[in-house]
Amino acid sequence: xxxxxxxxxxxxRFQEGITSSNLGKPxxxxxxxxHSGYIETLKKCGLKIISLIADETFPDSTFVEDTAVVNKxxxxxxxxxxxxxxxxxxxxxxxxxxxxxxxxxxxxxxxxEGGDILKVDNQYYxxxxxxxxxxxxxQLKVILERYGYxxxxxxxxxxxxxxxxxxxxxxxxLILTGEFINNPIxxxxxxxxxxxxxxxxxxxxxxxxxxxxxxxxxxxxNSISNLGYKILxxxxxxxxxxxxxxxxxxxxx
Numbered sequence: 001x002x003x004x005x006x007x008x009x010x011x012x013r014f015q016e017g018i019t020s021s022n023l024g025k026p027x028x029x030x031x032x033x034x035h036s037g038y039i040e041t042l043k044k045c046g047l048k049i050i051s052l053i054a055d056e057t058f059p060d061s062t063f064v065e066d067t068a069v070v071n072k073x074x075x076x077x078x079x080x081x082x083x084x085x086x087x088x089x090x091x092x093x094x095x096x097x098x099x100x101x102x103x104x105x106x107x108x109x110x111x112x113e114g115g116d117i118l119k120v121d122n123q124y125y126x127x128x129x130x131x132x133x134x135x136x137x138x139q140l141k142v143i144l145e146r147y148g149y150x151x152x153x154x155x156x157x158x159x160x161x162x163x164x165x166x167x168x169x170x171x172x173x174l175i176l177t178g179e180f181i182n183n184p185i186x187x188x189x190x191x192x193x194x195x196x197x198x199x200x201x202x203x204x205x206x207x208x209x210x211x212x213x214x215x216x217x218x219x220x221x222n223s224i225s226n227l228g229y230k231i232l233x234x235x236x237x238x239x240x241x242x243x244x245x246x247x248x249x250x251x252x253x
Contacts, residue, residue: 001208005042006095006251008052010035010062014242017059018082020160023241031238035062038249041232045207047252050095058088062239063248066113066131067092069140070253073147074102076140081111081131092251099253104143112136115161115248120168124151125185127162154185163247165199169206173227175220177202192223200236203245212246 010032015025039049055061067089069076075096080086096103106112116127117140124144126137134153141151157179159165166186167175174189177199181191194202201217204224211224215233225231234246 002045002047002252004050004099004253005047006050006052006064006092007035007039007042007249008062008064009054011054011056011059013056013059014062015059017242018084019242021241021243026238026241034235034238035249038234038246041212041234042207042250042252044232045210045212047207052091052095055088055091058085060085060242061088063115063242063244064088064092064251065248066115068096068251069112069114069117070096070100070251071119071149072253074104074143075100075253076104076106076143078112078114079106079108079110079136081113081129081133081136096251102147106136106139109133110136110139112140113161114251115163116156118162118166118168120174122149124149125162125166126151126153127156128153129156129159129161131161152185154180154183160243163203164243164245165202167202167204167206167247169204169211169224169227169229171227175202175204175224192220194220194223200240200245203247205246207252214240214246 077089077093111133113131116132118125165177165180172190175192177194181193198217198220201214201220204213210232211229212232214236
């Protein structure tokens with residue numbers, strides 16, 4: 001069960017961040033309202049929120065998930081794959097030091113972002129992407145194996161991060177879209193395949209007794225509901241414009 005979540009309010013420079021969505025510029029005021037709704041939803045899931053003020057130095061800094069990989073045993077501070085984002089992790093590290101005795105680091109020349117890391121029970125899937133390189137994945141694997149976790153790397157082709165196209169919602173249920181469909185790495189799971197028109201919603205989030213999903217994707221909502229999960233929908237329109245999803249906006253532990 002998750003007890004805490006770290007979040008950061010969007011910077012006023014939010015629309016200057018990195019994106020390839022071609023969906024237009026986000027509305028800052030609307031993004032702040034949506035972010036507040038996201039926080040309230042996490043509270044409904046039973047989490048205590050650690051809310052950091054906006055950091056105007058880094059337009060992408062609301063996407064805190066990329067800065068750290070955490071579990072019950074340790075926190076790993078990442079080395080972000082885009083130089084313009086390096087430094088976002090500094091304040092995150094200070095917060096995590098309050099909760100973790102064991103803190104490890106991904107070091108140059110390794111790069112790694114939390115959006116490329118999917119935890120399934122005691123196994124981790126590490127996406128090799130433009131943001132997470134082989135050296136970063138190797139360092140993470142060495143660290144995690146010391147703590148008894150196993151790791152599998154997944155080569156990405158088109159998506160930004162691993163969790164852009166895959167989500168684990170517990171009970172052996174895995175949600176997939178695009179290049180991950182029919183990948184034999186995932187044959188052991190009960191697979192929910194998602195069509196291209198709802199691919200954005202794949203980045204959903206299992207938080208304690210609920211599955212959080214972006215608002216407006218009825219087919220996937222029905223598929224998840226039919227498995228017996230309780231669902232909470234969240235409006236994510238402004239974050240979608242910046243290639244951001246539900247998991248990106250918090251570090252949960």
